[in-house]
Amino acid sequence: MREYYAHQIQTRPSEGMTIIKSGKLLHQYIVDTYTATEQERLRFLRLNQKQLRAELYTNVCDALDNGDTDAAHLGKKVILPSSFTAGPCYMSEKYQDAMAICRFYGNPHLFITFTANPNWVELKEHLDAYGGDSPNNRPDLECRVFKLKLNEMLSDFKKGVFFPKTVAAYTVVYTIEFQKRGLPHAHILLWFEGFKGEATAAVIDQYITAELPDRDTDREGFELVERHMIHGPCGNKHPQSPCMEKGECSKKYPKNYSNTTKIDKYGFVVYKRRAHSSSYVLKGRVELDNQYVVPHNLPLLKKYQAHINVEWCCKTSAIKYLFKYITKGVDRALLLLQEKGKSREEIEKKKQHLELDEIDRFQECRYISACEASWHLFSFHIHHNEPSVMKLTLHLPGKHRVVIDPTKRLEEVLSRDDIEKTMLTAYFEANKKYEEARELTYVQFPSRFVYHSDIKEWTPRKKGTAIGRVTYVHPAAGGLYYLRIIVNVVKGAFGFEHLATVGGTTFEEYRDACYALGLLDDDKEWHDAIVEPSYWATCRQLRRLFITILIYCEVGNPRNLWDHVWNILAEDILYMKQKEFNFPGLILQDEELKQYTLMETERLLK
Incomplete structure (x- = not known):
């Protein structure tokens, strides 16, 4: 369907051009065709999610032992998976990938916003070739020319034409967004090769x-x-x-x-x-x-002749908000509606439905411009990062998720040859097979090995590189949280038992193994539990995590924990107070920041 509509909006002087000469009606046609294709994709997801369910492997075994052989009674329904482009899970995954690159290479050096120019010469020449028209009447052309310009710009960055060459031959993250009035723009993050330390005024003036x-x-x-x-x-x-x-x-x-x-x-x-x-x-x-x-950068402006805002990235941990900004997701229309004749219970039921149904929540008040519809119809990427980032799954023994078909009996599900194989167990097997693998931790593994999901095996990498990202585990998750701590430091593990063995002693709990390795001394795990997610989580999320740790975890010295992490919890306080007091030049001393942070934390406790 998508290919057919993309074919319809091409310029063909030898054929009829009624559609592309329709002016504002072309905008409506493009939006309608895209919403039809997207609706079809969403309908497919909704209709097929009842057929594939995911459940813990041990739960399937328990159900079979209890005499429950119907697979339809098991599973957690997945509503809108991360494979759906532009969905909330998709954008969250891309944010985590971008932060993984940031963790590996450090903060980016440049943040560039590149906006399409409807008056580009290439656009006008194309329009003049078939009788002339306004560029704003051809959102499809604006997108195609912008994509060509963007590709050429990224090629220039790779060659080091305007700025120093990027690290690892090519390190870049970009996301495409669309203004409410239509024009596409790209948010680009660049890392320079060989540039270390904080920038000086002379370096910044050289490029901006x-x-x-x-x-x-x-x-x-x-x-x-x-x-x-x-x-x-x-x-x-x-x-x-x-x-x-x-x-x-x-x-x-x-x-x-x-x-x-x-x-x-x-x-x-x-x-x-x-x-x-x-x-x-x-x-x-x-x-x-x-x-x-x-x-701006003047040579870059002269070549591409468009609005190109170039900013030097601040050397601060608040860089995560920049990544949040470029992966915030789709636009929505703001409406205020009041339903008459419906009881409060019916309204609450509707809210609960939206909380459970991610597809409906994604579609509610969705705003789509003609340029965004054109971009998706041409199947252009809305997000890209190099090098690639690989998400590494984690689970306790027998606690991995399996995909089950509700039409099959559980005996058939459990009889599959690869039912017990996972990415983590394949990592254990690779350590047994390859000697060079034993020099790497789990998160370092993708840099030198490639995972084949079809056969669930790791093999040595022949070319390229990748960055590993172990999925986040909340401190309240118990054994899984401590397992994550261990796999981040232990190299060459041969199995779950190996990870729980320290100095010849095998511990029943991974927490005890962490203590034996010296990873939990002086509340260290709780300090790390806040410091690690501080690279990607918002301050509000971190303050909630701090409260959870205080209430539900065994913190030996809460005051030391507060003294160590309060500045992390306070990163957004100055910005909040500047907006609250409508005073952009407001400056707060450390003691004032600490007091405001305590007030925000106390507010969450109530």
Whole structure:
């Protein structure tokens, strides 16, 4: 179906072009065709999830021992899997993958936002070839040209044309988003090769500028910055601007003047913006100077002639919010509806239904523009990262999940040859088979070995590389949580028993093995339980985790735990208070941050 509709919206001068010359009706046609194809995919998922169910292997065995041989009575229904592109689980997986790359290579160096330009020469030449039309009437063309430009830009980054070469030959993460008015844009993260330590002002100035070029010596650069890289007018010069919220620009323009580039105490870059009375542009009747220039790279702007915002990534743990931003998922329309004639019980029942039915929740108030529909009809990727990231599953002995067919008897399910094989047990077998494998932990394994899911085996990698990511386990999970601690430090494990053996003694509980390895001394596991997810979890989630650990886990010295992690729990407090007080320049001392964090934590306890 998708291929047929993608075929329909191609330009063919020798054939009838009624569809592509329909103007705004073409927008409606593209959106309708995409929603039809997506609805078909969702319908397939809904109809087939009753046929495939997942359950713990031991639970299947227990059911058979108890005389229950009907597979239809077992299993947890999966609603919207991570294999569905743009779904919540899909975007969450991509966020975790991006953070795994960040953990491996460190913080990215550049954050680039590249927006399509409807006035590109290539677009106009194509439209003129069949009689002319407005570029905004052809969202399909805008997407295709933007995709070509994006591919060429990424190729330039790989070759080191505008910036230093990326690490490991090519390390990049990008996500495609679509503005409500239609134009696609890409959020790109780059890691530089051989660049270590914190950036200096000279390094940042070498690649990024936030000033107008000289009108006389660089006329082309000045006109491009004027056309694509000026924000506003807003603020006092235009209080009715769409970016204004509560009398302030939501993008924090106009920026303050600065004679030099510097990095503030929170790790954010303040770009050089000098005050020149003769350097300004006119937007209507308003003069805008360097305070309104969006940071950019001039050579990159000259080649691609579009809005390309280039920012140096701040050296702070708040980098996870940047990854959250680029993987936040699809747009939604905001509506306020009030149902009449329905009881409170019926409304609550509807809410519970949406909580259980991820497909309905995904479709509720979904906003789809013509450009987004075109992008999906052409089957272009909305997310990409290199190198690839492999999710490594974890389970206790006999606690792995198996996929069962409800039409088969449980004896048939358990009689499959590979029923007890998993990614983790295949790792144990590879350690027995390959001597070089014994030098690696579980999370390091994908860098030198490839997992074949069809035969459930690991084999030595012949080319390329990959980054491993062990699935997160909550501290309240008990044995599985301690197993995860062990597999992250023990190399060359031959089996579950090997992981529980320390100094010739085999322990019944993995927690005891952790103590024997010295991994749990002085509440170390609870400190690590907060520090590890701090690289990807939000501060609100971390504060809830802190409370869970205090209430349900055996913490020997809660005050030491608080002193060690309070600054992690407080990362978003300054931003929250700046918004609450409508004071972007607010600065809080450490003691004030600590008190506000305690107040937020106390609020969660109530």
